[in-house]
Structures are given as C-alpha cells and as structure tokens.
Amino acid sequence: MSALLKSREAILALAIALLLVVIASRFPAFVTPGNLASVFTDTSPLILLALGQMVVILTKCIDLSVTANLALCGMIAALMNGAGVPLPLILLLVVALGAVLGAVNGLLVWKLDIPSIVVTLGTMTIYRGIIFLLTDGKWVNAHQMSEGFKAFPRAVFLGLPVMAWIAILGIVAFVLLVNRTPLGRAFYAVGGNPHAAVYTGISVGRTQFAAFVLSGALAGFVGYLWVARYAVAYVDIASGFELDVVAACVIGGIAIAGGAGSVAGCVMGALFLGIMKNALPVVGISPFWQMAISGAAILIAIAFNARGSGPKGRLILKTPEVRA
C-alpha cells in the first residue's frame, strides 16, 4: 500500500480523481462520460506533444520549439490545402516537415554540442519567423479551408472523434517504443548516465537526435490537427503552449534532469492540465484566479514529485562517522 502511494503515477491518478470530485461538486455535468470524452479530445494535442517532449527530456534535453514547429507545419498544411493538395499527402508531408524541423534541432545539439535550451529557443523564433515570411502575417480562415480538411479530426469513429483516437494510438505506440525497443531503452540510458551509456555502445548524440526528430514529427502532425480543429492558421497559434507541454511532462514526473519518467505519468500530467483548462471556465472561478490556480497546481505536483523521488545515492560512510 505504502509502495503504491509512493509511485508518482498513483499520486497523480489520485490527484486527478480528487480534481474531478471537486469540479463535480460545483458543476456536476462536467463528469458525464460525454463531456469527459470531449475533454480528452481537447487534451489530445497536449498529450501528443507531451509524449514527444517526454523522450526529449529523458535524454537530458528540452524542446522549446515544439509549438513553433506546430504553427509552421499547421500553416503549411493550411496553405497546401488552399493549393488543392489532397489530405493524405498533406498529412504525410507535415509529418516529414515536422521531422526535418526536429532534425535541425537534433543536429545542432548532436554535432555542434550546443545546449538544447539555446538551440530550441533560437529555432523557436526562426520557425515563427518563417511563418511570417510565408504569409506576410496573413491569416488562413475557416472559409479558405476545404470541408474535408476541417472534418477529419472531428469525424466520429466508434463514439470518439478521430483526434482522440490519434492520441490513444500515440499513447500505445509510445508505451511500446520506450519499453520494448532498443531506441526506447537508449533514451533512458542516455539521460540516466551518459558516460555509462557510451560504454554500452550507445551514441548519446545520435539518441538525442532521434528524440528531437520524434518530437518534431509529432509536432508537425499536431500542427495539422490544431489548424483543422480551430479552423484558423496564423503566426501566433499555440504561442506559449510549449510551456504547457513542458509543464505536463514535469507534472507527470518526467525528471527534468533526464533518465526517469513513464508514458503513463506523462499522459496523466497532460490530462491533469487538460481537465484544469476545461473545468476552470465552467466552475465559475474568477478569471483573475485561473492562472494563479494553474500555477499553484504545477508547483504542488512538482513538490510531490520531488518528495517521491527519494535519496539519490547511498551514504556508505555514515555509520563509521557516527561511531567516531
């Protein structure tokens, strides 16, 4: 029982349950299955981006350019749609473009050894700048997008919108990736102890590169989903959202120093934020308090995580010292 309570995932699940109970006491309709499904759908982009961010953070890096990548790929998806490119091809191309943008980050980190926070801070601005150059800052609006382009993420399949299914698919794929493949284990090895990883024959740089490509490809795909869902594309879409993505990972117990964390934790971290974002407007809390509440929730979650992580090493000299 106490071991269960110490696991981050269990604490987080408890926190989410508690959050839902509190919300239900003020706005019962929030916890109906239909509404919870729509909250999950709304949180899908955050879940997908957080999964990509998770593998990057596991390798001791951080990707601040995810949402700039998202915005650029989303804009290009909207522009291609305007030019009459068929949807399957658009999906393929945005994923490829996202991967390339991620690879740029990865190469700079790998080959030039620049700290990832600096690299992605730079590319974040560059990617947003490219959108501006492409469009002169003009918007692509709902009526300039084809019906099929907007309908795909909304199409209902077995009771859930496609967008939610994509998130579920992403979660399953990531569980398999990090637990069952050599690359997945390498993410942990590189972040946990880079020196030891090198001795076992894992290239630290190459693994970090792979993490960035993965995160970029996901961001590219979410770019399409985002633009199709909100039916608008402009330079500033999802600006500031990268902080939510990192926050979801941190709340989910992904160690910012790398090497520790689970897909379940990451998904629950994203869900926690997603529920919060969706619930605050309906529970009648003053908007002036909303940001403070979100911030407090992040700090509390991190405090729990820090306590749960326990001592880092073994104190081998303590006993003799006490004797002396």
Place this chain on the structure above:
Amino acid sequence: MSILKKALTTAALASVLLAGAAQAETKRIAIVVKALGIGFFDAAAKGAEEAAKELGDVEIIYTGPTDTTAEGQIEVINSLIAQKVDAIAISANDTDALVPALQKAMERGITVISWDSGVAKDGRLMHLNPSSSPLIGNTIIKLAADHLPEGGEVAVLSATSTSTNQNVWIEEMTKVLPNYPNITVVGTVYGDDLADKSYREAQGLMQTYPNLKAIIAPTSVGIVAAAQAVTDAGKVGQINVTGLGLPSEMAGHVKSGASQSFAIWNPIDLGYAATMIAYNLNTGKATAEPGAEIPMGRMGTAKLDENGEAAMADPFTYDASNIDQFSSIF
C-alpha cells in the same frame, strides 16, 4: 460636405505646393502598431499610405514589434527616436508602460499621437479613438439584441482581462444595458486572444448557460474561435456569435449562419485619419488642446475632449448582404 472636401483638397494641394517650394524635405511619419502581421493594422497602413499620397510630402514608416508586448514597442520607439522621425502615431500595447519612451520622443520634438489603443495622457499630444467607446459599447449589445426580439441570455467573450480597449467597451455596454430590458448579460470570460483558450471558454459558456442566445466577442481572435465552437457544438441558429471582427476572417462564419452580423470600423479610414492628424499637428496647422478641431482630410474633423481624445466615426455593421464586398479588402 463637398464644399468642405473641396476646401480641404485645395488646402492639401496648397500645402504640397508650398512645401515643394520652400523645401523638398519630406515628413517622416511612423505608424507603430501592436504587432506586425495583423490584418487590421496592415489595412490601417494602407490608409496611411493613401493619406501620404494625398499630402505628397509624407513618407510612411510602418513598423511594430513581432509580438504584442510593450517592451517590443519601447524598442521600436527608441529606434524611431534615433532615426529622427517627424511624427509617431502609435496603437499601444500598454497604457502606461510606453509613456516614458514617448515623452523622450516628444522632448526631441517628435509629434506623438496614439490611435486605436491609447496611451496615458502624459505620453501623447492626442488620442484618436476609432469610434467613441460609448458608441461601440452600444453597438455590440445592439448587434446581439437586434437578432433577439424576445430577449434572452447573452455572454461576453473578451480578450485578456487587462486589455484597455475591451474593458472600456464592456463597461460602456453595461451602462446602456437598461435600454435593452429583455437582454440579460450572464457573464464575461477571457480568451486571452488565443484561439484555443477562446474556443474552450466559448464551450464553457455553452455548458454553463444552456439557454444562452448570443456570445458577444469584441475581439477578432475571440469572435472567430467562438463561431467555430458554436458550429462544432451544432448550435448554429440557436446561438448567435457577434461582436467585433474582420470581414475577411468572419466571411465563412457569416455564411454558415454562426454569426448573423458583426461590426468593425474601417481600419483604412483609421490609418488615414491618424496620418492626417499627425501631419497637421507636426506642421503646425492645428494644435492639440481641449476643444480643438483637427482636420482629417476626407474623414472630416476630430474634436478633442478635455482628455485630448477624439472619435473618428461610428462602427460599421457587416452581415450576409455586404460581407463579400468587404472580405476582399481587409
């Protein structure tokens, strides 16, 4: 009107000739906007260029930060001071934060006026409102009421809780509410001018108030997001989204019926009028003092109140009958 127009044209022509004869020095007027790449401001810049063409000896510098921050605008202002421009006409991201930088500009002889979104009184000679705030406040509630003959619940979806513009408009709207006895304003929420947050807040409104009949969004990001949220919820025809938006961005939602009508002033006229005023103040053709009337070319004259503010014109309503005509303009 036509006599006035003629007189003004003559005056403008004369000033062009005089300026040409005296010295070929062009006046450099900087149009500083909240952020580059916003359709509304691009249209305003078009109007400024139109005024420049009409005046002849004016060069327009259209500039602004890449994101809507006061810090970014301060940098822009400092660089304009270094370039020794003749006048700055600014739409401010912050009422107070820009005052020191703009005062520095005025100390160096630069004519500073604000337009669209104002700066505090100490930081400018005068402020040109696109319309009067009471008129806008009345327009946004009237847009909702016009389509609700039997009355009902309406809610407001604003930008950020600290936006100068939106807060004043909502305040003015509240003042005229007694004129619309059947309309109940059930709440105000803030979408922070982010598409996703505005969408979520609109969804929240629909959940919290099942009898909601209209959403008033006096912000261009919010109105588009709310219209999309209403469409996705299958409530087109049941909930009318209205407020302030741009014709090019709202065209689809007006056609789908999610928005019956919305309003906006003409940004081209606004950029034009701001340029005319900056020019007339800089050349000494008018002075900025309470009660003064400053000519604005084809837009008539701006009459300053005791706070040094003036209104340009009434907001204009766009609906299915004229949306096509304007959506190609801005």
